[in-house]
Amino acid sequence: LSSVGAAMRRPFVAANWKMHKTVAESVTYAHAVVPLVEAITDVDIVVAPPFLALPAMADALADSRIKVASQNVHAASHGAFTGEVSLEMLQGSGVTVVIIGHSERRQLFGETDAGVNAKTRATVGAGLTSIVCVGETLEEREANRTFDILDRQVRDGLAGLSPEQVATQVVAYEPVWAIGTGRNATPDQANEAHRHIRQQLVSQFGDSAAACRVIYGGSVKPGNVAELVGQSEVDGALVGGASLDPTSFSEIVAGSRSTAI
Ligand code: PEP
Numbered sequence: 001l002s003s004v005g006a007a008m009r010r011p012f013v014a015a016n017w018k019m020h021k022t023v024a025e026s027v028t029y030a031h032a033v034v035p036l037v038e039a040i041t042d043v044d045i046v047v048a049p050p051f052l053a054l055p056a057m058a059d060a061l062a063d064s065r066i067k068v069a070s071q072n073v074h075a076a077s078h079g080a081f082t083g084e085v086s087l088e089m090l091q092g093s094g095v096t097v098v099i100i101g102h103s104e105r106r107q108l109f110g111e112t113d114a115g116v117n118a119k120t121r122a123t124v125g126a127g128l129t130s131i132v133c134v135g136e137t138l139e140e141r142e143a144n145r146t147f148d149i150l151d152r153q154v155r156d157g158l159a160g161l162s163p164e165q166v167a168t169q170v171v172a173y174e175p176v177w178a179i180g181t182g183r184n185a186t187p188d189q190a191n192e193a194h195r196h197i198r199q200q201l202v203s204q205f206g207d208s209a210a211a212c213r214v215i216y217g218g219s220v221k222p223g224n225v226a227e228l229v230g231q232s233e234v235d236g237a238l239v240g241g242a243s244l245d246p247t248s249f250s251e252i253v254a255g256s257r258s259t260a261i
Helices: 002-008 023-037 051-060 087-092 102-106 115-124 136-140 147-157 163-167 187-205 206-212 227-228 246-259
Strands: 013-018 046-047 066-071 097-100 128-135 170-173 213-217 236-239
Touching: 013 097, 013 170, 013 213, 013 246, 023 051, 023 066, 023 163, 023 246, 046 097, 051 066, 097 115, 115 128, 115 147, 136 147, 147 170, 147 187, 147 206, 163 187, 163 206, 170 187, 187 206, 187 213, 187 227, 227 236, 227 246, 236 246
Parallel strands: 013 046, 013 236, 046 066, 066 097, 097 128, 128 170, 170 213, 213 236
Antiparallel strands: none
16 A cells, blocks of 8 residues: 555645744745755645735745645635635635644644534635644653544544545644654654554545645654655655745755655
């Protein structure tokens, strides 16, 4: 399953800026990063700035291969949801990818698996690509509950998608204890979790779901990306802190090519 599938899964690397950079800073970054990754044509590259910078980033990256992602979305098409942003608004601003259920949103903003599922179904239904984030806390890992947590988050988060839809989506495995801590999962820990996630996808949706890319997030840096993405089940990276500098991010994109065919 994995050796066949891995050859077909193109590396996918996404920058998650979180709440960093003004619109002007975002455009400066866009102009800096494009020439740095121009020659890397065998990796899917995505940048997720804050909402405000999305239109300017989409403009600045329009002639590049870099896609623009939002860090969140509301599942409803419109309505009385103060402070929220719909898929139609995102699409109108050039967004084609949406990060859903990041652990910071789950932990700090009360997002649930049911909420993640509503957002994922709406996003995929509208023809955008979702990056659905899953991952266990340190407490859950130490209690040997990692696989149970991953199974639940994948099962409930992606419920209702068709096998064909799942095959084109992205799941990000982000162990909460590795995010922003400088302490990345070991390559073996990541590979084991990714294999488990892929098995859950296949048991839920059938063999074609093995094509879903499962990317790793949690303290990815230029110095550790090749070893992590070099694992057979790791198809790319979701990068927070180390994505804020264009040179560092471009080195991570380049380092993720080790699995490219
Ligand atoms: C993230 O925010 O998704 C993330 C993985 O952050 P960092 O790379 O800073 O650990």
